[in-house]
Amino acid sequence: MSLSAEVRKSASRLRTWVMLGLVALLPTIFAFGTRYGDRGDRGRPDAGDAPFFLVETLRNGAGVPFVALVILSSFLLPLVVAVHSGDALGGEAAGGTLRYLLVRPVRRARLYGVKLASVTLFAAVATVVTLLVGLLWGAALFPTFRPLAIGSAGAPRLVPLGAWAYSGRAAVAGGYVVVALVALGSIGLLVGMLTASPGAANGVVIGALIAMQIVNQIDALRRVHPLLLTHWLMEWTNVLQAPVRWQPMLKGVVCFVAYIAGLTSVGLWSFQKRDVLS
């Protein structure tokens, strides 16, 4: 059992391409909408509380990849990762192919590991698609595509990013989002294995996502907020501060890695103990 066989299998499924198509579609809609939509506010955007780069993006194509990531990382990327991870073991069990993989034999720990790698790869591809499609339309549609100028909220001095700094920050942001998505995907992988039902697994992931978002809004539960994935989900936007605010991102990564390690340990242990009756 190798990751490449797993990738061939995913690539042969229409659903994989539909999900990546959706991921590509949203930044496209945003880019076209911003460029050709109602121009009443253009050049005079209502800054409000919006992060600075959102304001900048309305004028500068170089900001589009980051806006795309803001839009997608809060829901669509978690959603497609939920579907993929729920199906990873849940789909094999529901379809009966799990028992045939295990008797080939593929060791259970290895199968679990390959599936986790497949979830990671899918999350990475979806994130890269988001950024690249944003970059493509930002460069192709927007009248200006110049170094993205960033600054701390409230600080008037803006620093334009050089090409390396720009792509470096995009990579860090993407990497952060991928780790967050893998943490969510670990839930789908585990629940899919336990329930032998891909639908149940991705329902649990989406449910967990929504529940964590709600709890994260309740001030009285402030103490548990740092334990929630969603609390840290958008912290990657700190790469658009000058200088980068690493601390909240590091905390977020610690939280994600703890989820991945914890859920994967439980999954491996329980998969090993389990009677495969599907």
Place this chain on the structure above:
Amino acid sequence: MTAVNADETPAISVRALTKDYGHLRAVNQVSFDVPRGSVFGFLGPNGAGKTTTIRMVLGLVHPTAGQIAILGREVTAPGDGVLAAVGALVEEPAFYKNLSGRRNLLLYASMGPEPVRPRRERVDDVLGKVGLTDAASRKVKTYSHGMRQRLGVAQALLNEPDLLVLDEPTNGLDPAGIREMRVLMRDLSGAHTVFLSSHLLHEVEQVCDHAAVINRGELVASGTVGELRGAETLRLETPDAADAAAVVAALGGSAEPLPGGLRVDLAGAAPEDLVRRLVDAGVRVRAVVPERAGLEEVYLQLVGEQDA
């Protein structure tokens, strides 16, 4: 891969195999050996514990107690490497239905500890063996039940196994499908040890040389199909039943009356000797027919009619 020490170690050996699901004992102290090169039928009514036993042998279900050895190797953890020398069909075959038969086999062939090589040739070879060459490029979802079953057998043959474990290979097939599968089993039995489960006696009687019968989780009989059927008896048709019975008794056999003659158990004596003595004694013989209880009668006795 050919079997070394063909006769020495059994292909499958289970000892006191037991499985509890919670309070339910699904398999209780089952022991049997599947000799190398045999076609072994594992018989029992639905729910008797056949599938649970097979899943334990294949490392899918953890035994509560007992030992399993496959091809001479003690198996203690799931996914043991020895399974690479085993081909299996566990209940229904399962495929990625949106892919063609060939693509499915190519995927299966690329998994496992040692990928099958050369992959394409091997896949085409097994597709030919099960008669699916022409349908190989069609998506599996367009296959008939019988074709899926045969593709399942092709999947089991991919790694040139020494041992084939087939759980209910004819389940749900129409008569033509059953016939095709039976022919396939016979073709395969030369090159592999075949362990097949079935609730259909006829199946086992026609293709197996060894069998074990399981009922309510317990093994109730095992041996060669001949042994299971029990001793051969003769149906002797004669108008002189009383004289004939005396001759049988003189030979050391026993007889019981039948309409128009006797049922004779010769207890080892040769039927031709009986016929000569009958003729010498002036007993008129209309017919002497060797008879054996069908496996079905034996099976029904063993498992009780209500369970079969």
